[in-house]
Amino acid sequence: MSGTFVGMPAFPEAARDAVGNTTLRANLRHATHTIRDKRAKAVAELADWQQLREAGKQIKNHTLRHLERYLVQLEESVVRAGGTVHWAADADEANRIVADLVKATGEREVVKVKSMATQEIGLNEALAAEGISAYETDLAELIVQLGRDLPSHILVPAIHRNRGEIRDIFREEMGKWGRAAPDALTDSPAELAEAARLHLREKFLRAKVGVSGANFMVAETGTLVVFESEGNGRMCLTLPETLISVVGIEKVIPTWQDLEVFLQTLPRSSTAERMNPYTSMWTGTTDGDGPSVFHLVLLDNGRTDTLADEVGRQALRCIRCSACLNVCPVYERAGGHAYGSVYPGPIGAILSPQLRGTESEIDASLPYASSLCGACYEVCPVAIDIPEVLVHLRERVADRGGKGHRLEKAAMKAASWAMDRPGVMAAAERAATRTRRLHPKKVPGTGAWTDSRALPELPEKSFRDWWKGEGR
Amino acid sequence: MRVALFVTCVNDAVYPATGIATVRLLERLGVEVDFPPGQTCCGQAQFNTGYRRETEPLVRRMGAVFEGYDHVVTPSGSCAAMVRDNYPRIARKAAAEGRGTELGEIAGSLVPRLYELSEFLVDVLGVTDVGAYFPHTVTYHPSCHGLRTLGLGERPRRLLEAVKGLELRELPGAEECCGFGGTFALKNPDVSAAMGTDKVNSALTTGAEVLCGADSSCLMHLGGILRRRGDDLRPLHLAEILAGTEAEPYV
Numbered sequence A: 001m002s003g004t005f006v007g008m009p010a011f012p013e014a015a016r017d018a019v020g021n022t023t024l025r026a027n028l029r030h031a032t033h034t035i036r037d038k039r040a041k042a043v044a045e046l047a048d049w050q051q052l053r054e055a056g057k058q059i060k061n062h063t064l065r066h067l068e069r070y071l072v073q074l075e076e077s078v079v080r081a082g083g084t085v086h087w088a089a090d091a092d093e094a095n096r097i098v099a100d101l102v103k104a105t106g107e108r109e110v111v112k113v114k115s116m117a118t119q120e121i122g123l124n125e126a127l128a129a130e131g132i133s134a135y136e137t138d139l140a141e142l143i144v145q146l147g148r149d150l151p152s153h154i155l156v157p158a159i160h161r162n163r164g165e166i167r168d169i170f171r172e173e174m175g176k177w178g179r180a181a182p183d184a185l186t187d188s189p190a191e192l193a194e195a196a197r198l199h200l201r202e203k204f205l206r207a208k209v210g211v212s213g214a215n216f217m218v219a220e221t222g223t224l225v226v227f228e229s230e231g232n233g234r235m236c237l238t239l240p241e242t243l244i245s246v247v248g249i250e251k252v253i254p255t256w257q258d259l260e261v262f263l264q265t266l267p268r269s270s271t272a273e274r275m276n277p278y279t280s281m282w283t284g285t286t287d288g289d290g291p292s293v294f295h296l297v298l299l300d301n302g303r304t305d306t307l308a309d310e311v312g313r314q315a316l317r318c319i320r321c322s323a324c325l326n327v328c329p330v331y332e333r334a335g336g337h338a339y340g341s342v343y344p345g346p347i348g349a350i351l352s353p354q355l356r357g358t359e360s361e362i363d364a365s366l367p368y369a370s371s372l373c374g375a376c377y378e379v380c381p382v383a384i385d386i387p388e389v390l391v392h393l394r395e396r397v398a399d400r401g402g403k404g405h406r407l408e409k410a411a412m413k414a415a416s417w418a419m420d421r422p423g424v425m426a427a428a429e430r431a432a433t434r435t436r437r438l439h440p441k442k443v444p445g446t447g448a449w450t451d452s453r454a455l456p457e458l459p460e461k462s463f464r465d466w467w468k469g470e471g472r
Numbered sequence B: 001m002r003v004a005l006f007v008t009c010v011n012d013a014v015y016p017a018t019g020i021a022t023v024r025l026l027e028r029l030g031v032e033v034d035f036p037p038g039q040t041c042c043g044q045a046q047f048n049t050g051y052r053r054e055t056e057p058l059v060r061r062m063g064a065v066f067e068g069y070d071h072v073v074t075p076s077g078s079c080a081a082m083v084r085d086n087y088p089r090i091a092r093k094a095a096a097e098g099r100g101t102e103l104g105e106i107a108g109s110l111v112p113r114l115y116e117l118s119e120f121l122v123d124v125l126g127v128t129d130v131g132a133y134f135p136h137t138v139t140y141h142p143s144c145h146g147l148r149t150l151g152l153g154e155r156p157r158r159l160l161e162a163v164k165g166l167e168l169r170e171l172p173g174a175e176e177c178c179g180f181g182g183t184f185a186l187k188n189p190d191v192s193a194a195m196g197t198d199k200v201n202s203a204l205t206t207g208a209e210v211l212c213g214a215d216s217s218c219l220m221h222l223g224g225i226l227r228r229r230g231d232d233l234r235p236l237h238l239a240e241i242l243a244g245t246e247a248e249p250y251v
Helices: A011-020 A022-044 A049-065 A067-080 A091-105 A116-120 A123-129 A139-146 A163-177 A189-206 A232-238 A256-270 A303-307 A312-317 A323-327 A329-334 A345-356 A361-368 A375-379 A386-400 A405-419 A422-434 A447-452 A463-469 B009-013 B016-028 B044-049 B052-065 B077-096 B102-113 B117-124 B144-149 B155-161 B189-205 B216-229 B238-243
Strands: A084-088 A109-112 A133-136 A209-212 A216-218 A223-228 A242-248 A278-283 A293-299 B003-005 B071-074 B114-116 B137-141 B167-169 B210-213 B234-237
Touching: A011 A022, A011 A329, A011 A361, A011 B189, A022 A256, A022 A323, A022 A329, A049 A067, A049 A256, A049 A312, A067 A084, A067 A216, A067 A293, A084 A091, A091 A123, A091 A209, A091 A242, A091 A293, A109 A189, A109 A232, A116 A123, A116 A242, A123 A133, A133 A139, A139 A163, A139 A189, A163 A189, A189 A232, A209 A232, A216 A256, A223 A232, A223 A256, A232 A278, A303 A312, A303 A345, A312 A345, A312 A386, A323 A329, A323 A345, A323 A375, A329 A345, A329 B189, A345 A361, A345 A375, A345 A386, A361 A386, A375 A386, A375 B144, A386 A405, A386 B044, A405 A422, A405 B044, A405 B052, A422 A463, A422 B009, A447 B189, A447 B216, A463 B009, A463 B016, B003 B016, B009 B016, B009 B216, B016 B234, B016 B238, B044 B052, B044 B077, B052 B077, B052 B102, B071 B102, B071 B117, B077 B102, B077 B114, B077 B144, B102 B114, B114 B117, B117 B155, B117 B238, B137 B155, B137 B189, B155 B167, B155 B238, B189 B216, B210 B216, B210 B238, B216 B234, B234 B238
Parallel strands: A084 A293, A109 A133, A109 A209, A209 A242, A242 A293, B003 B071, B071 B114, B137 B167, B137 B210, B210 B234
Antiparallel strands: A216 A223, A223 A278
């Protein structure tokens, strides 16, 4: 797997590879089950979890309802604090703004804090096209970048890799980008972390430009907030002279006090920690402390369209904790790459087709990449009813009548027609049971089903015929 | 008390034994059961596949067929969840699209009267010991809709625990989806089969003779995998276990 998500096959085909890859499935199963069990324990410690969940939902809903007002307030606050605000309608515009800002500094390198927004717009690739190297500094992102791989999880982008694979990537690739890994590197976590630390330290100390996203932006003060676990983010946020933050417009919250809810729910939902180890906050610029130039790029890229959809807009409440990925039985088997987006798992299945539209094969298949089991909704710290949105988006895809859906629609209409006529349904049942000895083991159209499952044998009599026969 | 059985299309056509067991069980408990023959299907497959408008005639049919009954009982968690969760949604959307309040009235009337079997037994009849006898080892798979949408909680387990002769064995990872998911099983066959195989494997670790569930579609999917592999574990609906007594064994 290398390169880009563009042109991914539809989910069922993409998932087939993962299902057949036993190493990948073992890696995923181990990692998701470990983190889901830890999360459940961390959440159970809070007696008011359901109230916190409701509060998070309400804060986000309120902000989204008045998004324009809070974004304008945020812009004023950031400018007042010495920052500059840029508005980007789409990925191209955001990438151009960032590339121009970097070029204006005369630098050819940037260090990056792990950020979903910059991945979403393909910033690293866009910068590379302009001759600028962007170095990921989050350990897992570093593994993905060095391995010329794609992220497969929101929080743990290299979740699909095991220690042995990581050691091989470090040994082969680190030297090409900076300080090489020691020859005798083993797969012990401490050695792997130390190799990454030394490799990254060089980059932190050299970089003049840092690029980040943000988990939250506080409208009243213009403060940006990043939650992280390793401290690499804080290095990028404090050492460079110029800091450029690219943030989705839905990340704004009205007040400083609103943070109290997410400070509790985000770490417990994502890493199962009571509090994340590093919470970095920055408000514009301060003389002699941290970056002297600060730019905020506010990214739309499909968010306004998503906001216009009454059912689908709840996806914008997402705080990217990835709890839904870790409990999803489909994600566990299919892996993150099958979702064809930087947002995999249940949230990706509802976010990507909304941000990107449902025209491509992969986006049209994502709303169906779920058994609607509801585990994702149950764990979501902002109560996004993911199954509801999935079914809503299925309707959108079906209405478009794309590949396979015209036939399906005809079949569904026919089924509804027959089922609205009990006589027709009873006659069909009788015809089926009378000929049941003649039924082939494989019925046309059920090939995929019968590959691994036997079809049920039809009974001698339907229930309604039994009922009638009882003389009732 | 006028009680109607909503047997569901899958049970009617493929698993009539589940419907028959439900009737025998309810009648043994003194409930007068009626089967309105105009019933067909709740529309779950259409709705979940994205054909909401196509479900509307079925919502109307459900409303008309079960009008006037004090309670409607169904031996299917997912069909009960379809009515409870999605009929109001379908009605709201129809109203928003300017097609009136008719569906809203149907949903408003039907939803509070419709019960999944274990809910009806425990909440309405107030029984957990239904006088059943089933001398076998059983493990229980609480299907997603029963577990999460309906919130059946301990009800099915309490019913099973009260069955004479029955030994209940804990199913590891019980809350995980079996991978059926309606048309999901057809649209994503590989993932669906992988999920089903894992579920079957954990059921086999219990050493139980019977894999019990309260949703025939999940049992069809798991039963299909078990039969294809030739595994010796029998899928059985909760109603079929509860229907048998010492004097009159059901299975």
